[in-house]
Amino acid sequence: MDRIFIFDVDGTLTPSRRKMTKEFKEFFEQWALKNHFYLVTGSDLPKLQEQMNGMDIHADGIFTCCGNQLWESDPAVHPKHCDLVYENKFEPPKDLIEYLKEQLEKSTYHHRAGNHIEDRGSMLNFSIVGRDCSLMERENYFKWDNLNGERKEISRAIGFRWPELDAVIGGQISIDIYPKGNDKSQILKHIKQNINMDSHTKTLADSSEYIFIGDRMEKGGNDYPLAQLLQTQDRPYGYTYETEGPEHTQRILENTHND
Numbered sequence: 152m153d154r155i156f157i158f159d160v161d162g163t164l165t166p167s168r169r170k171m172t173k174e175f176k177e178f179f180e181q182w183a184l185k186n187h188f189y190l191v192t193g194s195d196l197p198k199l200q201e202q203m204n205g206m207d208i209h210a211d212g213i214f215t216c217c218g219n220q221l222w223e224s225d226p227a228v229h230p231k232h233c234d235l236v237y238e239n240k241f242e243p244p245k246d247l248i249e250y251l252k253e254q255l256e257k258s259t260y261h262h263r264a265g266n267h268i269e270d271r272g273s274m275l276n277f278s279i280v281g282r283d284c285s286l287m288e289r290e291n292y293f294k295w296d297n298l299n300g301e302r303k304e305i306s307r308a309i310g311f312r313w314p315e316l317d318a319v320i321g322g323q324i325s326i327d328i329y330p331k332g333n334d335k336s337q338i339l340k341h342i343k344q345n346i347n348m349d350s351h352t353k354t355l356a357d358s359s360e361y362i363f364i365g366d367r368m369e370k371g372g373n374d375y376p377l378a379q380l381l382q383t384q385d386r387p388y389g390y391t392y393e394t395e396g397p398e399h400t401q402r403i404l405e406n407t408h409n410d
């Protein structure tokens with residue numbers, strides 16, 4: 152049976168919002184030579200490439216912005232050259248932007264670092280502390296938010312007021328917002344199509360084993376929709392593993408599905 156691995160990036164292959172470590176990169180480059188895999192991240196392509204720390208990403212496909220963009224790398228051009236295969240456009244409602252600005256003013260969190268509302272073309276990324284924060288400020292907000300549940304509350308309020316949108320907690324400091332259903336779970340149909348396009352592997356799509364590793368599989372986390380889909384719709388061929396970070400991911404890869 153063919154195995155198709157799917158990885159979240161932030162908190163799974165790299166420490167949160169930091170570059171892949173040298174140790175993990177050494178391990179993963181070797182592993183990647185022998186396995187089929189896809190990446191799926193909430194970040195956009197430049198941020199992903201920065202986080203991969205110079206690794207030549209020989210993935211079968213790279214899904215950015217929670218699966219709203221698919222890239223394929225072109226080995227003939229340059230290891231880091233990627234072609235856009237598709238992109239879902241999202242124009243955020245004006246009153247949503249106003250609402251987010253209000254939340255920025257209303258939040259009782261004490262610090263604002265800048266870069267709070269980021270329009271990625273196919274999704275919005277919102278952060279009270281701001282994406283320009285330092286690592287220390289990021290950790291501080293993460294701890295505070297865990298105690299106060301601010302992101303949960305804002306996500307819920309957005310879902311209530313704009314039922315056509317999904318607002319989910321991503322990473323340590325932000326909320327990802329996109330049209331309902333345009334979450335990481337959308338990648339599965341594209342992966343199956345992608346496999347089917349290759350005539351040598353025509354029968355693979357339905358007989359493949361899908362293994363998804365991510366760090367936010369709890370309800371409301373950005374890995375939840377894809378994990379759910381694999382745990383239900385594709386049983387028995389979908390396996391999901393919630394990781395605590397790159398070292399844990401390495402242990403999962405070394406100890407599981409490794410025959």
Ligand SMILES: [Mg+2]
Pocket residue numbers: 159160161162163322365366367
């Ligand atoms: Mg993650």
